Amino acid sequence: MIARDLATPCPSIRMEDDAIDAVRLMAEQHLPGLVVCTADGRPAHILPGTQVLRFVVPRYVQDDPALARVIDERTSERLLGELAGRKVRDLLPAHSDVEPAIADPDDTVLELAAMMTRTHSPLVAVVDSGELVGCVTLPRLLDALLSLGSA
Amino acid sequence: MTVFAVAVFVIAYVLIASEKVHRVTVALGGAGVMVAAGVLDFEHAFHSEETGVDWEVIFLLLGMMIIVGVLRQTGIFEYVAISAVKKAGGRPYRVMVLLILITAGASALLDNVTTVLLIAPVTLLVCNRIGVNPVPFLLAEVFASNIGGTATLIGDPPNIIIAGRAGLSFNDFLVHLAPIVVVLVGALLLLCRFMFRKQFSYDPARAAEVMRLDEREAISDPRLLVKSGVVLLAVLVGFVVSATTGTAPATVALLGAGVLVLISGLEPRQYLADVEAPTLVFFVGLFIMVGALIEVGAIGQLAQWATEATGGDVQVATFLILGVSAALSAVVDNIPYVATMAPLVESLAGSTGNPDNVLWWSLALGADLGGNATIIGASANVVMLGIAEKNGYRITFWQFAKYGCLVTLVTVLLCVPYLYLRYFAFA
Numbered sequence: 001m002i003a004r005d006l007a008t009p010c011p012s013i014r015m016e017d018d019a020i021d022a023v024r025l026m027a028e029q030h031l032p033g034l035v036v037c038t039a040d041g042r043p044a045h046i047l048p049g050t051q052v053l054r055f056v057v058p059r060y061v062q063d064d065p066a067l068a069r070v071i072d073e074r075t076s077e078r079l080l081g082e083l084a085g086r087k088v089r090d091l092l093p094a095h096s097d098v099e100p101a102i103a104d105p106d107d108t109v110l111e112l113a114a115m116m117t118r119t120h121s122p123l124v125a126v127v128d129s130g131e132l133v134g135c136v137t138l139p140r141l142l143d144a145l146l147s148l149g150s151a
Numbered sequence: 152m153t154v155f156a157v158a159v160f161v162i163a164y165v166l167i168a169s170e171k172v173h174r175v176t177v178a179l180g181g182a183g184v185m186v187a188a189g190v191l192d193f194e195h196a197f198h199s200e201e202t203g204v205d206w207e208v209i210f211l212l213l214g215m216m217i218i219v220g221v222l223r224q225t226g227i228f229e230y231v232a233i234s235a236v237k238k239a240g241g242r243p244y245r246v247m248v249l250l251i252l253i254t255a256g257a258s259a260l261l262d263n264v265t266t267v268l269l270i271a272p273v274t275l276l277v278c279n280r281i282g283v284n285p286v287p288f289l290l291a292e293v294f295a296s297n298i299g300g301t302a303t304l305i306g307d308p309p310n311i312i313i314a315g316r317a318g319l320s321f322n323d324f325l326v327h328l329a330p331i332v333v334v335l336v337g338a339l340l341l342l343c344r345f346m347f348r349k350q351f352s353y354d355p356a357r358a359a360e361v362m363r364l365d366e367r368e369a370i371s372d373p374r375l376l377v378k379s380g381v382v383l384l385a386v387l388v389g390f391v392v393s394a395t396t397g398t399a400p401a402t403v404a405l406l407g408a409g410v411l412v413l414i415s416g417l418e419p420r421q422y423l424a425d426v427e428a429p430t431l432v433f434f435v436g437l438f439i440m441v442g443a444l445i446e447v448g449a450i451g452q453l454a455q456w457a458t459e460a461t462g463g464d465v466q467v468a469t470f471l472i473l474g475v476s477a478a479l480s481a482v483v484d485n486i487p488y489v490a491t492m493a494p495l496v497e498s499l500a501g502s503t504g505n506p507d508n509v510l511w512w513s514l515a516l517g518a519d520l521g522g523n524a525t526i527i528g529a530s531a532n533v534v535m536l537g538i539a540e541k542n543g544y545r546i547t548f549w550q551f552a553k554y555g556c557l558v559t560l561v562t563v564l565l566c567v568p569y570l571y572l573r574y575f576a577f578a
Contacts (some may be wrong), residue, residue, distance in 0.1 A: 058279065059542045060272035066226040067276050069232060069368035 003112055004105035006144055007126040007134030012037045013047070016021035019086040023052055032137055036088055043125045043132045045092055050122075055091050056082045056108045102127050103136070109144050112136055152449040156190045160440055160449075164491075168483045169231045175429045178436025178487075185443040191208075195446060202442035204435050205315040207401040208308075212262075212431060213303055218383060219265050220425035221411050225376040226369035229255070232273040233366035241358025243351040247291055248340055250274060254292045255336045259306045259329075260387070263296045263531035265425065270296075271538040280364070282357040286544050287347035290551065294339055294523050294558045295534040302332035302398025303517040304390070304400060308434075309489035309518045316493040317511045320394035327512050331569045335520070335562045342561060346554055375415055382411045383543065418517030437490045445494050454498030457518055465503040469513045474497065477563045481524030481556075489518045501548025509574040516566045524559040526551045 012035040022034055025037055036045040054062070056079045061067045102120035103112055105128045112124055119147050122138040163181035185191050195202045222228075232253055239245035250270065258266045270292050276527045278285035301305035304314045304324040313319065370376055389403035412422055444450050461468040472492075473542075480488055492514055500510050522529030526536055526548050536546050 017183075058275070060275040061536075062542075064229065064272035066229045066369045066371065067272055068363045069226075070229065070278070072363045072365065074363070122368055126532075 001109055001144055001148065002105065002127075003103045003124070003126045004007040004128075004138060005134060006109070006112070006136045006140055007105070008136075008140065010035060010123075010132075010135035012123075012125075012132055013088055014039065015044075015087065015089040015092075017088050019052075019055075019083040019088055019091050020080065022088050022091070023049060023080065023083065026052075035123070035125040035135060036092065038071070042130045043102055043127050044100060044120045046119070046123055046125060047088065047091060048096065048121050048123065051093070052083075052091055055086075056080060089148060101125065104128070107132055109141065109148065112141055113145070116141065152188075152190060153449055155188060156185065156443045156447045157449050159184050159188075159190075160444055163440060164483070164487065167241070167487055172382055174484070174487075175433045175436070175535060178433045178440065180436075180438035181229045182436040185440055191439060191441040191446055194440060196439050202445045204438040204442075205312070207399055208311050208315045208436055209401075210436075211305065211311055211401040211404050212308070212434070213426065214406075214408040215262065216265075216413055216426045217422055218379075218386065218404070219261050220422045221375070221415050221417060222379045222383060223265070223269060224417065224421060225379055226371050227376055227380075228269040229273050229369035232270060233277070233364050233369065236273075236277045236361055237364065237366070242353050243281060243283050245343060246277060246281065246514035247343060247347075247351075250288060251291050251295040251336065251340060251343065252279075254295040255302075255332075256341075258296040258299035259302040259332075260383075260552075261534045262305075263300045263307060263529065264295050264427075264534050265279060266297055266300075267293060267531045267535045267538070271535060275538075275542055277361060280357065280360040282354050283352065284350055284458065284544075285542075286539065286546055286550075287343070289535055289539050289544070290546070290554055291339070291343045291347070293529075293532055294343075294555070296338060296531050297338065297519060297523045297529050298332060298335050301335075301515060302329040305404075307515075307519050308430075309485050310544045312486070312489050312514055313511055313515050314400070314494055316497055317542075319508060319511060321390035323392050323508065324515075325391075327508070327513060329335055330394055331516070331566060334569070335565060338561055338565055339558065341406040342558060346557065366467050375417075379411060379480075382414075385410075405453050425441070434490075439488055439493065441490050444491070450494045451498055452494050454502070457495065457499050458502040461499075461503060463503050465500035465505065465509065466571075468499060468503045468573070469509050472510060473513040473517040473563065473566060473570065476514055477524075477559060480518045480521030481559065482527045484527070484528060485518040489514065491516075506578055507574055508561065509570060512574075513566075513570055516570075517563065520559055520562045520566070523562070524552065524555045526555075528555070562571075 004022050011025055014037050026034055033048040035043050036047050038044045098119050101115050101119040101124045103115060103124050103126050105126055115124055124136045126133040159181055163177050164173045166177045186196055196201050233251060236246050239249050254266055254270050274288050275285050278288055304310050350447040374466045386403055386407035388399055393400055393403055494516050496510050526532050539546050
């Protein structure tokens with residue numbers, strides 16, 4: 001089984017799209033992340049859902065979990081308000097030493113698993129000659145591993 | 152050999168001050184060179200009271216780090232800070248006053264970096280709630296931390312080094328430094344009112360948001376809180392009576408840490424999370440380098456020059472040490488500065504006299520308060536700046552220095568009449 005067999009159609013979003021649209025897309029399609037494309041449509045980054053959370057949850061709450069407990073529910077409701085006026089580009093880490101989770105269609109299951117581990121990404125974009133073929137999500141990969149194990 | 156030892160020391164010092172090489176690497180490298188070149192042998196480097204590593208300092212720090220590591224798991228600091236802010240009704244200056252008092256008080260019992268790490272997130276949350284710029288609050292807290300830490304033996308690492316070298320007890324620090332620190336905290340409150348006067352706009356609607364915070368939720372484990380509180384109290388009592396019982400503060404701290412680890416039920420990774428191994432190793436390297444200077448007679452020579460410069464007058468020496476320490480601590484980390492100066496002051500005291508240990512108090516006041524002047528003056532400043540930057544608030548070197556130099560100037564000047572009146576005029 002290779003990446004091409006596992007890839008399923010998935011939506012992508014552009015750097016200049018509104019950040020809140022990215023969140024909406026992830027929520028509506030139950031995706032753990034999104035493929036982010038450049039202006040000419042080439043897949044360039046993966047935006048994991050956790051990165052969105054990292055952006056909207058104040059850093060001081062991330063550093064001190066006790067503070068998350070003292071804040072009332074009304075504040076949680078306003079968290080996504082932080083995304084107002086932001087673009088998808090703003091959500092991506094400014095500097096990342098890790099390569100984007102983009103695989104070739106003939107990559108094996110193990111290569112995909114290793115890439116997810118290395119990049120901490122729950123989603124791998126499968127790209128052929130600069131075109132997005134589809135995505136492999138973590139549940140899809142685990143499913144493939146289970147079926148390989150039972151074969 | 153003297154020239155060689157001094158050269159190694161100066162190069163190491165320049166490298167530490169420039170921050171081009173990590174200070175632990177420099178301290179260990181310098182210590183290694185001193186031992187490898189035979190300036191100090193193993194016995195003198197590790198076992199000599201005069202020239203060796205001061206293990207009491209190392210183990211006192213280790214014990215307190217473990218106690219703090221357990222204590223911070225309880226959420227008590229967040230509870231106290233949020234309760235205070237709610238009592239202030241969300242009024243910005245009142246909030247700042249209470250946060251300064253909490254920080255100064257905590258700093259007297261915990262090390263400054265830990266205090267800053269604990270208070271900064273709560274401050275950011277509160278300022279975000281009441282709609283004010285958190286930068287003045289963070290600056291005020293780091294100043295309070297450096298001032299408050301001056302009050303006790305365990306409040307600031309330079310004090311621990313001084314206590315080790317001079318044989319001063321926990322109570323000595325309390326009796327001689329705590330009174331002036333109370334005055335200095337009062338002065339800081341007034342200074343902050345003046346320095347940040349345009350930053351205290353009050354919005355009742357925003358203040359109401361603070362009142363909705365539920366501080367009781369911060370306490371994650373009430374039983375652990377009670378256990379930690381009892382042990383911390385016992386440790387503080389142990390410090391106070393240590394002079395009469397003859398127990399070293401390091402023993403008290405290690406005993407407290409051991410008991411707390413046993414009864415807390417926490418995993419080693421939890422209670423060791425706050426043990427800053429690099430800091431402890433830095434101290435070891437530093438002690439060996441300074442020990443080498445003592446061994447070759449360089450410190451004795453410097454003390455002789457200092458005695459001649461002061462004309463053997465202890466009053467001149469006191470104010471010279473205060474001023475020079477404040478000025479130098481503003482530009483170099485006060486830990487290596489005090490580690491170097493401590494043996495020098497000890498020698499100087501032998502020739503000028505040292506009524507009521509006044510030379511030690513002027514060294515502690517100068518070095519601890521001088522750390523407020525610039526970002527690089529104290530480790531807590533750097534840590535606070537890092538937290539501010541991570542949260543999107545950049546504090547520049549000059550922005551810090553503008554307020555820090557004023558705070559340092561006022562607080563050091565206030566020490567002059569204190570030292571003069573207490574140790575000379577009414578001695």
